[in-house]
Amino acid sequence: MRFVLPVSWHRSFYPRRGGAPLAVEPSGDAMPPLGDAARAAAELAAGVTDAAEVRRVLAPVRTALAGAPERAYAEAADALRQVRTGSWAHRLAAAFLAPDLAGPDFAEVPERHPLAPLLLASASTVEQAQGVLARLAPTQAEQLREPELLHTLAEGIGDGVLDLYARYWTGRSVEYTLAGVPDYLAAMIEALPAIGTGRAFETLLGLAGQRGVPAAIMAAADRFPDLVVPLLRANASRPRVAELLSRHLARHTGTAVVATGAVPRLPQWVEPATLPPIRVAAAPVVQRLMRGEIPPEAGDLARFGWELCCRWEEAGAPPAGRWALEAQALVGDDETAAGLAEAVRRWAGEGAGQRVAAGIDVLRRLGGDAALRQLHDLATTAKSRAVRARAEAGLAGVAAGLGLTADALADRLVPRFGLAPGATVVLGDGPHRITAGFDDQLRPWVTDEHGTRRRDRPGSPFAAIRQGVRKVTAEQVHRLELAMTAGRRWSAAEFRVLLEHPLLFPLARRLVWITGPPGAPGVAVRVAEDRTLAGVADERADLAAGDVLGVAHPADLDVPAWMAVFADYGILQPFPQLHRPVYRLEPGESAAARLRPVAVVRLLALERHGWRRAAVEGARVLGMERDLPGGDVVAVGLDPGIALGPRPDRQPEQRLCDIRIRTPEGRARPLAELDAASVSQLLADLAPGQETSL
Incomplete structure (x- = not known):
């Protein structure tokens, strides 16, 4: 069996040693003593009777163990073997942390033990998982519905999830359960594309006519093309399969291929005689054009393809003709990207979610600066939160492929409008x-x-x-202010992109920058006219290859000294930086003492400035959170919560409560440990009367 971990599963998955590669593997140099951490975690978990809560507590340690160097893991495994000599709770917690220790537990675990569901995350065969399931109470078995267990079992037992979940839902065959239980079908559509087996894919092919399955088949084809393409060809007579094969080959080879070899019947909306012409300089045209041997005249192929896409939309966007949309990734140009981004916004307003998702994916695959700028524009300005999130995910994927952060990619996408370096x-x-x-x-x-x-x-x-x-200037001013409040840092190479850009350089010149990571002592500098760096006394400052710097928060500056420098040079700042109020907590004072009820309209406005909704339960938002420098997250509870239906200005003020700082490992962190800039910004965002200029 092969298994490819989808990107969207990284935060809902319990990795195991030797399994799917981790998104970020812990560094051996910076790793704490894992033996002590594993022993302490297992001891702590043994005192909890809720298996789901235990998984949440132990998940960071399990992830660290999965990616640990051999020596560190061996020490931790020895510590966990000692823990396993205690109660069954100790034994099951240790087995969750190190699945290779769980061997005898599958046959010996007591029936209905509160922590027995932990063993499901350690199973490596369907027999082991079914043995655990048989020992669970019905209420315990409900945990199989959780995404974390589904994703972990998909890696551990592969297509055995078909049998395990059929037993859970109906106790009958896979075929019977697929036909009668929509929740089971939805779970399998999510899990099977990550599993590289013939059975997993043939199950999807048998369901190709069901809603959501074609997208799952395409996802599987992208992950396992050597397995999937032969099966698609062999099943081309099934409904929709021939179309899916054509789409897959068009996406990956640049050539649309009809699986049956027959000439397809064109839809009525195509009308070839009225399409824009494609001018080429040689014949036979079609075969040589498809092989890429002769290029069309500039823009002709893009105009031809876009006209096809527009006609498809005018015909009601029939699903069988979606190839006209996906073809834009192969033949489109800058004008195509602009038209497609406009169409995505229009489709979002019409509620055409699948078309929106396909359009964003086409922009991502079209590539090029123009398409990626349109994708970035959707990610930052689209009215729909779902459109923004999908566009952000597309940009993040492109950035990762280039070895960049999303912010660094956004810097490179700022248009130049044909301006010389001097603007x-x-x-x-x-x-x-x-x-x-x-x-x-x-x-x-x-x-x-x-x-x-x-x-x-x-x-x-x-x-x-x-x-x-x-x-563009308004957008970049906003981005730079957000970079200051979020503690973003540029490497020396990334900062050169700003200095060499005709529009970013004038903005960078009007700000004070600071070297070093957020919260650490650094050197404040400005950008001089000759694009070098200068200190507060106009002394030259240089960046070494490994240095980082960011927009300085006034909490980290000698503000009067820098005000004098900027006044001497007549520099007007693009947003309040040196004149920005700084808020501090007095010794022993809590942030809660500063907080007062806040209007819903103001809270929702913070979404544009780094905050996001969290803790959504039912139709009510019970909290908001934002990222802090270093990967921490600050979360604040809302009481009574924001109702998703009524207008914001007609809802009661929200009481802010339960401010928490959470580290990437899930550990709580006191507010007093935050750096001065983060504390000031937190108070400015949340305390009435302490507004920022954002």
Whole structure:
């Protein structure tokens, strides 16, 4: 059996040693004594009777063990063997942390033991998992519905999840359960695409007509093409399978192939005679064009493909014709990307979720700066939270493939509008020739062929550039302010991207920067006119290859000294940095003492500034959270909670309660340990009367 861990499962999955590769493996150099950590975790868990809560407590330690160096793991395993000599609770907690220790437990675990469900996450055969299931009470077996167990069992027992979950839901055959239990079908559609076995994929093929299954088949085809393509060909006579094979081959080879070898009947909405022409310079045209031997005239193929897509939409977007949309990833250009992004926004308003998801995926696969800029625009400005989240995920995937962070990719995607490094551009010829550009404040200016300043004419070539720069400047000012409040750091190489950009450089010049990670002592610097760095006394500062720096928060600065420097140079800041209020907690004071009830409208406005909804139960949001420097998360509870239906301005004020800091490992952290900048921003966001400029 093969298994490929989907990216979306990384936070709902219990890894095991020797299993699917971890997204981030712990470093052997920085690892704590795992033996002590594992022993303490098992001892702590043994005193809890809720198996789901025990899994939550032990999950970070299990992840650390799965990626630990051999020596560290061996020491931890020895410690856990000693723990297993205690009660059954100790034994089961240790087996969850190190599944290779669980061998005898599957046959010996007492029936209905409170922690018996832990063994499901350690099973490596369907017989082991079914043996555990037979010993569980009905209420305990309900834990199989949790995504974490489903995902972990998909890796551990492969397509055996078909049998295990059929036994749980009906006690009858897989076929009977697939036909009669929608929840079982939904669980299998999610799990099977990650499992590289013929049975898993043939089960999906047998359900190709069911809602959601075609997308699962395409996901499996992307992960296991050597297994899936032959099975698709062998089953091409089944409903929709031939279409899925064509889509898969078109996506990965650039050529649409009909599985049966027959010429397909074109939909009525195509009307080939009225499509834009594709001009080429040689014949036979079609075969050589499809093989890439002769390029079409610039733009022809893109216009042809986009017209097909528009006609498909006008015909009601029939599912069988979605190839017209997916073909844009192969033939599209910059104009296609702009049109497709507009269509995604329109489809989101119409509730066409599948079309929205496909359109965003096409933008991601189309690639190129224009398509990725449109994807970034969707991720930051789309009205729908679901569209923003999907676009963010697409950008994150592209960034990871390039070895960049999402923020670093966003820096590289800021358009230049044809401007030279000094933010100037020459337009026109002869007596109509003008030189235009932007000053240090990014205000536009125009000179004629004699160098005389004049007003720009409406509708001139520079008017479109001026409008685009105004929009981009507002976006980048907002991003830089968010970077300050979130503690973002640039490497030396990433910072050079800002210095070499005609629009980002003037913004970077008007801010104070600071070296080092958030909360650590650093050196405050500014960007000088010659794109070098200078300190508060105008001394030159240099960045070494391994240094990082970020937009300085005033809590970390000698504000009066820097105000004097900026006043001397006449520098106006793009947002309040040096004039930003700084809030601090007095010794022994709690953040809760500063908090007062807050209007729902203000709380929801924080979503644009790094906060997100959390703890959604039913139709009510019971908390909000945001990321902190270093990977920590701050979460705050809301009482009575934000109802998802009524208008925000008609809901009662929310009482802020239970402020918690959570580390990436799930450990609680006191607010007093936060750096001064994070505390100041937290109070500014949440305490009435302490608004930020965001």
